[in-house]
Amino acid sequence: MQKQNKTxxxxxxxxxxxxxxxxxxxxxHLPIEQDADIRITNFGEVSEGFDNQLALxxxxxxxxxxxxxxxxxxxxxxxIPEFIKLIYEKDYQGALNKIRESNYLPxxxxxxxxxxxxxxxxxxxxxxxxxxxxxxxxxxVADYERAYGTFTPPPxxxxxxxxxxxxxxxxxxxxxAAELAKLGYQVTIFEALHEPGGVLIYxxxxxxxxxxxxxxxxxxxxxxxxxxxxxxxxxxxxxIDELFDELGYQAVYLGTGAGSPNFxxxxxxxxxxxxxxxxxxxxxxxMKAYKFPExxxxxxxxxxxxVIGGGDVAMDAVRTSKRIGPEHAILLYRRSRExxxxxxxxxxxxxxEGIEFHxxxxxxxxxxxxxxxxxxxxxxxxxxxxxxxxxxxxxIPIENSNFIIDVDTVVVAxxxxxxxxxxxxxxxxxxxxxxxxxxxxxxxxSREGIxxxxxxxxxxxxVIQAVADGKLAARSIDEYLxxxxxxxxQVPEESAI
Amino acid sequence: MFKILKKEALxxxxxxxxxxxxxxxxxxxxxxxxxxxxxxxxxxxxxxxxDSDNESGTITLIIQAIGKTTNIMVGMNEGEYFLxxxxxxxxxxxxxxxxxxxxxxxxxxxxxxxxxAKALKDSGNTVLGIIGARSKDLVILENEMSAVCxxxxxxxxxxxxxxxxxxxxxxxxxxxxxxxxxxxxxxxPIPMMRAVAETTRADKIKTYVSxxxxxxxxxxxxxxxxxxxxxxxxxxxxxxxxxxxHIVDFDELIARNKTYEDLEKSSLQNFIQESECQVxxxxxx
Numbered sequence: 001m002q003k004q005n006k007t008x009x010x011x012x013x014x015x016x017x018x019x020x021x022x023x024x025x026x027x028x029h030l031p032i033e034q035d036a037d038i039r040i041t042n043f044g045e046v047s048e049g050f051d052n053q054l055a056l057x058x059x060x061x062x063x064x065x066x067x068x069x070x071x072x073x074x075x076x077x078x079x080i081p082e083f084i085k086l087i088y089e090k091d092y093q094g095a096l097n098k099i100r101e102s103n104y105l106p107x108x109x110x111x112x113x114x115x116x117x118x119x120x121x122x123x124x125x126x127x128x129x130x131x132x133x134x135x136x137x138x139x140x141v142a143d144y145e146r147a148y149g150t151f152t153p154p155p156x157x158x159x160x161x162x163x164x165x166x167x168x169x170x171x172x173x174x175x176x177a178a179e180l181a182k183l184g185y186q187v188t189i190f191e192a193l194h195e196p197g198g199v200l201i202y203x204x205x206x207x208x209x210x211x212x213x214x215x216x217x218x219x220x221x222x223x224x225x226x227x228x229x230x231x232x233x234x235x236x237x238x239x240i241d242e243l244f245d246e247l248g249y250q251a252v253y254l255g256t257g258a259g260s261p262n263f264x265x266x267x268x269x270x271x272x273x274x275x276x277x278x279x280x281x282x283x284x285x286x287m288k289a290y291k292f293p294e295x296x297x298x299x300x301x302x303x304x305x306x307v308i309g310g311g312d313v314a315m316d317a318v319r320t321s322k323r324i325g326p327e328h329a330i331l332l333y334r335r336s337r338e339x340x341x342x343x344x345x346x347x348x349x350x351x352x353e354g355i356e357f358h359x360x361x362x363x364x365x366x367x368x369x370x371x372x373x374x375x376x377x378x379x380x381x382x383x384x385x386x387x388x389x390x391x392x393x394x395x396i397p398i399e400n401s402n403f404i405i406d407v408d409t410v411v412v413a414x415x416x417x418x419x420x421x422x423x424x425x426x427x428x429x430x431x432x433x434x435x436x437x438x439x440x441x442x443x444x445x446s447r448e449g450i451x452x453x454x455x456x457x458x459x460x461x462x463v464i465q466a467v468a469d470g471k472l473a474a475r476s477i478d479e480y481l482x483x484x485x486x487x488x489x490q491v492p493e494e495s496a497i
Numbered sequence: 498m499f500k501i502l503k504k505e506a507l508x509x510x511x512x513x514x515x516x517x518x519x520x521x522x523x524x525x526x527x528x529x530x531x532x533x534x535x536x537x538x539x540x541x542x543x544x545x546x547x548d549s550d551n552e553s554g555t556i557t558l559i560i561q562a563i564g565k566t567t568n569i570m571v572g573m574n575e576g577e578y579f580l581x582x583x584x585x586x587x588x589x590x591x592x593x594x595x596x597x598x599x600x601x602x603x604x605x606x607x608x609x610x611x612x613x614a615k616a617l618k619d620s621g622n623t624v625l626g627i628i629g630a631r632s633k634d635l636v637i638l639e640n641e642m643s644a645v646c647x648x649x650x651x652x653x654x655x656x657x658x659x660x661x662x663x664x665x666x667x668x669x670x671x672x673x674x675x676x677x678x679x680x681x682x683x684x685x686p687i688p689m690m691r692a693v694a695e696t697t698r699a700d701k702i703k704t705y706v707s708x709x710x711x712x713x714x715x716x717x718x719x720x721x722x723x724x725x726x727x728x729x730x731x732x733x734x735x736x737x738x739x740x741x742x743h744i745v746d747f748d749e750l751i752a753r754n755k756t757y758e759d760l761e762k763s764s765l766q767n768f769i770q771e772s773e774c775q776v777x778x779x780x781x782x
Binding site for chain 2: 192193194202230231232233236237238259260261263265269270271272273275276278279282283287288292293294295296297298300371372419420421
């Protein structure tokens, strides 16, 4: 990556000289990637993204639409044509600053955001050709800033003497904290685990999102004056009411995610060798079990691993397992490829890495040996029926189609539910029957001063949705706290009368 | 960072630590536990909070050196710091006035049953205590337990101290003498807890055990600690750690706890060898 000085000289540089028809002829550029047969032997990042040259060439492809539909496709409304234009002008830091106006976590979102279903799916270029690689461009400028250490914290408003507690340091919590710190509030993030980052640290694997990237993004939030307290479980170490009544916080944001693993409730799920995806990923990502015995936390992946599920977490789990070195890493999904909720890019990477996909396959029972270890998984063949309410075709069992796959490790990746600790310890906080916290269109919960967003309110969503919810909640919290300031101003006047 | 204010060796592989942790101290109740990650490369280890002092902001832990991580922890000294301590975790033991109760501690489990015995005594119960150990030098917290128990029986497997035999022998004697037992609290090795459960099952005396499955985060996030209780899947960290002993699937717990046995052994052996080499190197220098 070459450092570029901002080029403001002359207007000829600034304008993309290519006609739209010429731009459309340039094929989409592919990122630099580790070869599949090499990357399955390490935990290094799969994609190295774009270098300067690729980024510049890709930026040329943007049609600079007058009515940019990509911006509407972005949950946080990043001014995409503008930042791409700045890349074209070689003002990489300017491009990143432009993104950061809308999203404080570009190094993370440039890597894990499902752009193919958001900004890129609506890109006009994609109607006839392939869309602009918006995600890879976002990542490029974030990596550029990282490589040259050019980050400077954005300006902050004058300090407001009001404290906000953010519970959970995942993408939502980090966003709320950054937005409110910029507005001058004193923000403290409370994190239950020993490292901040939430799902970005314990869930998403190193090969998709290196942990040093998360650490640096957290550091940029801290650079705004945000305090991060790890090892604090809100609801246990400190309750929400204590935050308000004893510790002087005036608003609380709940971004605790969906961290409680679901199981299938089939026989054999408690055999040794059966993991939840959360356990597998946390052992590897947070506890560094892949470096055992240098790190003390162990992990046992046998010769034949079956991962159950079809979402991003299932992909992360099966690809993580593969890197530990089994002979076979198998994915079992009860619908077909088309219904898989996982990102296309991840499915593609998984295939390249030799993951064996078994579609229309529904696990019924896990068989164990005499020592209580997994030895096989019994499945049933499925066929697709009518679409359900979400439009996904429903899987229907085919009778007498049971068959057995020999495996010694099973990973259950069928989804996560909200952790109930805060709901159980906060009187008056209303929840749904699924345990998610009920919020209104502003992110406000049933309790005054408490806001929530991301997976704890939605059940299961994406990193970028958590960021979007965080931005919305930050605006609502600012509104709420401004109102409190106004009321406080008025009180002495009233009492004077 | 959590400072070790005091350390005291209780038995050859067993030490008591007083740790500075004011937020945990003010919340902790009998039956709660913490997760400790002592060093950067260490495992997250669940430990029952043996005692706490709100005024000095401290908690007391008793740690037995079993694997590599716990050996490193037991080797740490006053003035040093545990990197991470989080809690209080788990449901506290429901404590009320019940009448006459029995608190049974086996081995290091005595450290875990002691705070429950203390809380039950404070609530006016008649507390009968049993401490079991393999031999005399492994008997811990005798003074503390006798201070909160109306009667205390000590059993050792080899008869080197107290009564020769198992805790269940002592428990049977108590059951013969006391027809009105309102609850049994048994904490120790799984075979001991299961034996206690079998001893009280026929008489249907309420019996509680604190389970010690493999655990990682301790907040309900990983599901490693899942146990079967009354045919249902429970997470010991958030649904427990205390359960009705008569409906716990002990066989499954024993099998699951063996998951990493071989890796843990090899890791510990490596560690011991490396430590010995370092000692050798230091000597030759």
